[in-house]
Amino acid sequence: MADRFTKPPVLYIAQKKEYLPNVSAQSFYYKTEDQVSSNSKKKKSGNRSNFQKFSLQEKLNYLKDMPSIIPKLTCEVSTGNGTYRGIVEEITQEVIVMRNQETLLKEKLLVSTVKDIRLLSF
Secondary structure (H helix, E strand, O other): OHHHOOOOOOOOOOOOOOOOOOOOOOOOOOOOHHHHHHHHHHHHHHHOOOHHHOOHHHHHHHHHOOOOOOOOOEEEEEEOOOEEEEEEEEEOOOEEEEEEOOOOOEEEEEHHHEEEEEEEEO
């Protein structure tokens, strides 16, 4: 009957118990001017994320100030005469030049007649 029970190990290996170090953390910190300016830049870029909430003038400025390395945006421009779909080629104070997607012809639209601009795709 003694064989049925497990026997204690023959060889004991002594191992040290390793405790995690107790670290005291810093309770406060100071913001530098660089961190404050980088946070304000993040907030400004966060405001640009929702194009549909912009006013018409902000939308025009956004499309005008796009970097040249970013692909041209496909937009839908609503005017009093109808809606135009295409790529915005150029924006000035008075005229928006668009290239129509279907006919590939350039169309000039007066800024004063534009009611709304929607982004369709990149």
